[in-house]
Amino acid sequence: MADHSDDPVQLQYEQFPYPHRDPADEATRLVTGSPSHLAEIRHYLYAGQLDVTRGFRALIAGGGTGDAAIMLAQQLADAGGGEVVYLDMSTAARAIAEARAQARGLTNITFVTGSLTDVAALDLGRFDYIDCCGVLHHLEDPPAGMRALAQALRADVATVGGGMGVMVYAPYGRTGVYPMQQMLAQLAGDRPLTDQIATVRRLWDQLPASNWLRRNPFVGDHKRSDAELVDLLLHARDRSYTVPEFAELLSTGGLRPAAFLEPARYDPATYLNDPKLLQPLGTAGLVDRAAFAERLTGAMKKHIAYVVPADASDPVAQLDDGAxxxxxxxxxxxxxxxxxxxxxxxxxxxxxxxxxxxxxxxxxxxxxxxxxxxxxxxxxxxxxxxxxxxxxxxxxxxxxxxxxxxxxxxxxxxxxxx
Ligand SMILES: C[S@@+](CC[C@H](N)C(=O)[O-])C[C@H]1O[C@@H](n2cnc3c(N)ncnc32)[C@H](O)[C@@H]1O
Missing domain, CATH: 1.10.10 (Arc Repressor Mutant, subunit A)
Incomplete structure (x- = not known):
């Protein structure tokens, strides 16, 4: 197994576990979202038919402070079956995720510290479903991570259902983020993160009106907490993927998108109503239509997709009298x-x-x-x-x-x- 102890990404998440969460809040709310809501997994990867009481293993790869692991484990516990394996390199993030599980009395999560690129060597078994949300774009070698996770899926997911829920950053909605990261690296890249945070605030206040980040209405994460600010503007390593680049990354693991979320955001017909413009797109496949919608809106800052082996038949539930x-x-x-x-x-x-x-x-x-x-x-x-x-x-x-x-x-x- 490779030694990741000097990986700047790991060091960052030890200092600033992401996202900022207080285990005490579990008493009052369950954080839900996409991907990995059990109802979405059932709809997008099992054609609507999934009985977790017959056994269901989920890996949350790069689980952070636990949002997906806690949501899915709670939903599985409520449904009466299934288990979650949480994997992350950051022990600080894991401690928060474990405290959240404890606050809820969840006993169906196994916590593991390690790198997802080592998932085979960690001997965790195979999975029906893998969540990898906001992680692949931070790896030194994202295709290697993608391949490692694809190989951790059960060998028969193409026929029995299952797959992955993946989120990666998208470039156009993040316009201005990368030049800002580069400026901050020039100004204070060799200083402790706490000093860099102060530099962000100082530079932010003096950004000219023409600066693309200042003009970008879609980015506001840095206003929430230091953890969010570090994640957005002081990240040790991140990149973003257009829809075609994302599809290419998936294909390195032998996977393809089955659905992008939300589907309407990726449908050109949501934004255009001129039949002459829509007509050439009528026969385009899912990825090409999604790529067009991304170029058209210029607003997407992340992509969420449910993904399956390239040779799987369509796993998305269809509306009929039995649905x-x-x-x-x-x-x-x-x-x-x-x-x-x-x-x-x-x-x-x-x-x-x-x-x-x-x-x-x-x-x-x-x-x-x-x-x-x-x-x-x-x-x-x-x-x-x-x-x-x-x-x-x-x-x-x-x-x-x-x-x-x-x-x-x-x-x-x-x-x-x-
Ligand atoms: C932006 S956070 C996302 C956390 C969580 N998936 C979420 O969406 O809330 C990225 C997480 O991935 C973890 N991570 C980064 N590289 C990793 C790797 N190679 N193996 C496992 N975890 C990794 C980090 O420690 C961090 O907790």
């Missing part, structure tokens, strides 16, 4: 109140821009029936029983239209019984 729509983390009934009555629409801010998505007429009655246990077929029956004049095909079509919008924003996912 059960669910809205993890939001209350469909509460959403109804925000959508407007006769011509409902959903208005949200996507990468700093307000967008309105028109919704079908039956949105409110559909959402009232979509309680996370009823399949589409049952929802159609209930809608038609309540309104004798309603044609089942009309109900089904409008469920499809509503699903397209809500799933596009990652607000609605599917499961199906096994």
């Amino acid at each position: 059960v729509p669910m809205m993890p983390g939001s209350d469909p009934a509460a959403l109804v109140g925000q959508l407007g009555g006769a011509s409902p629409k959903l208005t949200i801010t996507l990468d700093g821009q307000k967008r309105s998505f028109p919704l079908p007429r039956l949105t409110a009655p559909i959402l009232r029936q979509a309680d996370g246990t009823r399949a589409v077929g049952e929802i159609v029956d209930r809608l038609c029983n309540a309104d004798r004049g309603l044609n089942p095909e009309t109900a089904r079509r409008q469920i499809g239209e509503l699903y397209a919008v809500l799933n596009g924003l990652n607000l609605m996912l599917l499961s199906r019984s096994i």
Whole structure:
């Protein structure tokens, strides 16, 4: 196993474990997010069918202070099966993650200190699912890390389901970050991190109005905590990936993206409505459409994707009568109140821009029936029983239209019984 003790990235995360978390907060909230929410894993990697009571092993590679490990372990404990292995080089980050697990009484996490590039030598076994969020872009050799993780997946994930949830930085939304990192290295790169933090604040206050970081409305992490500031502007090593570069990195591990999150952000049709412009993109594949959307918005600062072996069949759940729509983390009934009555629409801010998505007429009655246990077929029956004049095909079509919008924003996912 290689010695990583003088790796500047490890030294940084020993001093500033990321993200900043207080284990006492576990008493009041569970941090949830993407990737690695159990409902997303089921939807994007198991076509909606995953029973964790039959065994499920997840590796959180570069687990930091524990957000993904704690979320998934809690969700697995609630679902009655499965286990999590947390792996990170930073003992300081691990101590916080362990304290969070302890605060929740979670006993389904194994904590390991080490490098993900050594995952085979660490003898941790194979995994159904691997989370690697915000880590690969910090490695000296990201393709080597990608390959190591791909080889730690169960050999049969292409056929039985499973894969990875990966997040890497993206360049356009981080415009201005790298010149700022370079200036800070020139000014104070050889000084202790605490001095460098003071230099950031001093330089920040004097950035000319023309500076790209100052003009970049998408970057605000440095305003939250010192850990976030160090991660963004004083990082010992980081790079970013365009969509095609990200796909290329995945391919070094024999993997491909199955879905980008949120799907609508990666769909050119979210931003353009001119059929002449959209027509040439109609036959483009997932990566090419996502690459176009990235170039078009100029706002993406990270990419999140669920990824599978290149030869896996499509693992993403599809809407049909047997699919059960669910809205993890939001209350469909509460959403109804925000959508407007006769011509409902959903208005949200996507990468700093307000967008309105028109919704079908039956949105409110559909959402009232979509309680996370009823399949589409049952929802159609209930809608038609309540309104004798309603044609089942009309109900089904409008469920499809509503699903397209809500799933596009990652607000609605599917499961199906096994
Ligand atoms: C930006 S933090 C992300 C933490 C966590 N994944 C999250 O999203 O909240 C990066 C983490 O990766 C860890 N890390 C960096 N290189 C690593 C490696 N080669 N093996 C394992 N962990 C590593 C760092 O110690 C740090 O905790």
